[in-house]
Amino acid sequence: MEVLFTFGKVVFAFLIVLQLTLILLWVERKGSALIQDRVGANRANIFGGVLPFNLGIVNTWMADPLKLFHKEDIVPEAADQFLHWFAPWIAILPLFVTFAVIPFGDVLVAGGYTINLQAAELDLGILYILAMLSLAVYGVVVGGWASNSRYSFLGGVRGTAQMISYEIPMGLALVSVVLTYGTIDFQQIARDQGELMFGILPAWGVFYQPIALVVLFIAGMAESKRVPFDLPEAESELVAGFYTEYSGSKQSVFMMADFVEVAIVAALVTTLFFGGWQVPYLYRDGFQFPGGFDIALPSLLVTVLQVASFLVKLFLFCWLQILVRWSLPRLRYDQLMELGWKRLLPLALINVAVTAVMVLLLDGRTIP
Amino acid sequence: MNPYLALLMSFGLCALVATIMVCASWVLGPKNPTKTKLEIFETGNPPLGSLRGVRFPIKFYLTAILFVVFDIEVVFMYPWAVVFRQLGWAGLAEMAVFVAVLAVGLAYVWRVGALEWE
Amino acid sequence: MTLFWILAFLTVPAALTVVLHRNPVYSALALVFTLFQVAIMFVALEAYLIAFLQVIIYAGAILVLILFAIMLLSLEPEEPSPERSTMRAWGWGVAALLMLELGAVASMEHGASPAQAGPKDFGSVTSVATELFSTHLLPFELTSILLLVALVGAVVLARRRS
Structure with missing residues (x-):
């Protein structure tokens, strides 16, 4: 029975990523159109307009992947035949599995069981995410090398150098969060954020670690290799960077990997800084507003509200990244490296030091 | 229930879906390769040939070394951060010495201009 | 124990690929795979922290460095040559010696099982x-x-x- 529950949670966590990336693709196309005053993807009919209405989101949600999967798969003669297949696979796999440790709700009480809504109840969640993100580099570098093309190779090397450079500030930002909460367990961190500061403000990480939030968000965006950090695939210089020689579903897997990284950054920001699945003042038995005003709610409704809250926050931070992506121009390579090594790294280090001192000075009083 | 079993399930499921996605075009798509199509794309010019002998700036390699050094530093900080409240001021001093040595390294790298990309 | 044998059957071929493959990029990737398997073995031994450090540092950082070195020097697959074959003979000799030593140590230590349960919060x-x-x-x-x-x-x- 327990195995069944776990499998259900694993599938649910995976479906969140899978559906989110497809929805983001639509948001990206329609959103960019909105920003650039265009119509964007505007037609979605089945069988030449049998239905009287436009299917809207279905356009990219179903039609785009279907179209991409039916394109010809071209493997250049000069390419390394095995690694050309292997690169997209290894690019997406470590990113897909990260969502298994993100808690998407508190507990679900049903039929005598209390289910912790986190697919893998790992007490080393943050280290797991870091490990998987560090493995995601191989897709880029191998993809670039296997294509045996100058554009791909330069894109791959650039991309790897960029991703590893921004992993350091990201790791340091997470260290200061771990210092604040004293645990690397995502669910524990999410639960700790349910308490109240000064009896009124939800104790969300953003109030304790605003600098870590900024560093993590910027470094995360750089990890996802999208504008303004899209040097590895800069279309005006490198055609399409490390996936120049890819077509059809393999190329779409690379593009999907970018979206999954967007989702991962959003999940990290949500869980560590914005309370994860927490709804302010909502506890396991209902709302308890400050001032003694309570509303009792059935536990199932509370669970649904919490999961919905997680999904809404997750989507909000994805949307924020898409907004940034369509607002800023691309950095130059020296600016990129300078931002990573000379700005974010020292800032994150100082933040860790300040956090450590503050934790000791306020010993025991950090989480009220 | 062992959380690593859940991770195993996750890896299995994701590997399966990833494999399907990577192979989808090969299964569903048309296959009519031509000589030009199978060439490496170099903006329409005849390709210059393989990457044999093509060398790239040592800068990238230096970045990778910097990364390894600081990655080890960051990774040491995680166990430290978890037990930090028990370690107290002594723990802060221990990590301060460790980070100070590496900060000297960062300052050196910065001074000699190894972080500049021109 | 079953897990150990499954992992061993996956890890040993990967490790052999590291040594035997002609193309250095394949060797490096096989090494990533090997190190990942070793991390899973650490998980099986309940050394969870070490398992994650293994992936982050070895598989995720040091191997990137090695791949960079291979790619930036554009190392090509090795061709067999006479000097190589003498070197290979030496290599096999040393490897055989190491295997003998390992076997000797393993048979000596056989009595005391290293798989005793550690302290409660071990790892x-x-x-x-x-x-x-x-x-x-x-x-x-x-x-x-x-x-x-x-x-x-x-x-x-x-x-x-x-």
Whole structure:
């Protein structure tokens, strides 16, 4: 029975990523159109307009992947035949599995069981995410090398150098969060954020670690290799960077990997800084507003509200990244490296030091 | 229930879906390769040939070394951060010495201009 | 134990690929795979923290460095040559010697099983960290010196070339 529950949670966590990336693709196309005053993807009919209405989101949600999967798969003669297949696979796999440790709700009480809504109840969640993100580099570098093309190779090397450079500030930002909460367990961190500061403000990480939030968000965006950090695939210089020689579903897997990284950054920001699945003042038995005003709610409704809250926050931070992506121009390579090594790294280090001192000075009083 | 079993399930499921996605075009798509199509794309010019002998700036390699050094530093900080409240001021001093040595390294790298990309 | 044998059957071929494959990029990727399997073995031994450090540092950082070195020097697949075959003979000899030694040690230690249960929180972050920052403090601090030397050395060498 327990195995069944776990499998259900694993599938649910995976479906969140899978559906989110497809929805983001639509948001990206329609959103960019909105920003650039265009119509964007505007037609979605089945069988030449049998239905009287436009299917809207279905356009990219179903039609785009279907179209991409039916394109010809071209493997250049000069390419390394095995690694050309292997690169997209290894690019997406470590990113897909990260969502298994993100808690998407508190507990679900049903039929005598209390289910912790986190697919893998790992007490080393943050280290797991870091490990998987560090493995995601191989897709880029191998993809670039296997294509045996100058554009791909330069894109791959650039991309790897960029991703590893921004992993350091990201790791340091997470260290200061771990210092604040004293645990690397995502669910524990999410639960700790349910308490109240000064009896009124939800104790969300953003109030304790605003600098870590900024560093993590910027470094995360750089990890996802999208504008303004899209040097590895800069279309005006490198055609399409490390996936120049890819077509059809393999190329779409690379593009999907970018979206999954967007989702991962959003999940990290949500869980560590914005309370994860927490709804302010909502506890396991209902709302308890400050001032003694309570509303009792059935536990199932509370669970649904919490999961919905997680999904809404997750989507909000994805949307924020898409907004940034369509607002800023691309950095130059020296600016990129300078931002990573000379700005974010020292800032994150100082933040860790300040956090450590503050934790000791306020010993025991950090989480009220 | 062992959380690593859940991770195993996750890896299995994701590997399966990833494999399907990577192979989808090969299964569903048309296959009519031509000589030009199978060439490496170099903006329409005849390709210059393989990457044999093509060398790239040592800068990238230096970045990778910097990364390894600081990655080890960051990774040491995680166990430290978890037990930090028990370690107290002594723990802060221990990590301060460790980070100070590496900060000297960062300052050196910065001074000699190894972080500049021109 | 079953898990160990499954992992062993996956790890040993990967490790052999590292040594035997002609193409250095394949060797490096096989090494990533091998190190990942070793991390899973650490999980099986309940050394969870070490397992994650193994993936982050070895599979995720050091192998990137090695791949960069291979790619930036554009190393090509090796061709067989007479000098190589003498070297290979020496290599097999040393490997055989090592295997003998390993076998001897394994048969000697057979009585005492290393798989005794450790302390209750063995392998947890707290226990590893408490040990690391008290008993093994000096090696920990010396690590930073080692890393500093590596950093300065790399910069000096890179600058001399360019």
